[in-house]
Amino acid sequence: MQLRAHARCVFRPRMTPMRRFHRLFAPVALAAWLASAPLANAATDNLMVNGSLSGAIGNSSVPMGWQILLNSPDVMDAANNAGVAGLQFFGAAPEASPDGGTWVGLGARTGSYMEEFGQWVDNLVIGQTYSLSWVAGNFGYSRGSVNYVDSNAIRVNLDGSLLGTGNTLNLGSQWQAETLSFVATTTRQQVSFQLANYNNAYLSIDGIRLAAVSPVPEPGSLALALLGLGALAWRARQRQQA
Numbered sequence: 636m637q638l639r640a641h642a643r644c645v646f647r648p649r650m651t652p653m654r655r656f657h658r659l660f661a662p663v664a665l666a667a668w669l670a671s672a673p674l675a676n677a678a679t680d681n682l683m684v685n686g687s688l689s690g691a692i693g694n695s696s697v698p699m700g701w702q703i704l705l706n707s708p709d710v711m712d713a714a715n716n717a718g719v720a721g722l723q724f725f726g727a728a729p730e731a732s733p734d735g736g737t738w739v740g741l742g743a744r745t746g747s748y749m750e751e752f753g754q755w756v757d758n759l760v761i762g763q764t765y766s767l768s769w770v771a772g773n774f775g776y777s778r779g780s781v782n783y784v785d786s787n788a789i790r791v792n793l794d795g796s797l798l799g800t801g802n803t804l805n806l807g808s809q810w811q812a813e814t815l816s817f818v819a820t821t822t823r824q825q826v827s828f829q830l831a832n833y834n835n836a837y838l839s840i841d842g843i844r845l846a847a848v849s850p851v852p853e854p855g856s857l858a859l860a861l862l863g864l865g866a867l868a869w870r871a872r873q874r875q876q877a
């Protein structure tokens with residue numbers, strides 16, 4: 636009883652202009668900060684099955700999760716060119732894949748020969764933008780008079796039609812990161828890879844990743860924002876009680 640009576644008599648100073656400024660503008664500042672909070676570039680999950688192209692070395696084969704769509708792509712690595720055990724005969728010796736392990740080799744030949752592989756992706760959201768990324772190299776195949784060492788590029792098809800191509804790669808030992816994006820038009824679409832041009836070339840692809848590009852703040856930044864809001868509220872309260 637007495638305490639309550641005492642509390643009622645506590646002296647409350649008038650708000651100073653600075654305090655008024657804080658009360659008015661702290662929420663505005665927070666809202667502005669929230670609006671500028673870093674956006675998530677992509678979901679963490681890869682929608683591709685076995686995007687690492689991990690599998691047994693094999694000529695005319697693709698790893699688990701993938702289908703051959705044209706002719707004979709290969710599962711290979713730096714010690715087994717064209718998916719043939721122990722075969723070297725590269726145009727340029729490959730560096731280890733940034734993705735690790737095995738990858739897929741794709742060939743083309745002057746005229747009309749082309750190799751292609753791909754997979755169907757389920758549970759896409761219509762209207763959602765997706766980012767498709769991979770690494771590629773042009774290590775070629777060179778053995779005596781048989782040379783597949785021309786420049787070429789990775790071509791991506793969506794449901795069998797051209798989506799886009801990566802950079803034109805000259806023969807060399809290095810891998811290059813490439814990316815394309817698309818907006819889903821149905822919930823199930825086929826993503827596939829081949830070479831862009833009909834010339835004697837043999838390119839490598841690995842680390843294929845497909846992820847939704849999301850405009851929603853990541854849980855981490857949202858938690859941080861809530862923490863900030865809590866801190867502001869606490870400070871305002873402390874000031875009021877001072």
Ligand SMILES: [Ca+2]
Nearest residue numbers: 687734735737
């Ligand atoms: Ca790999």
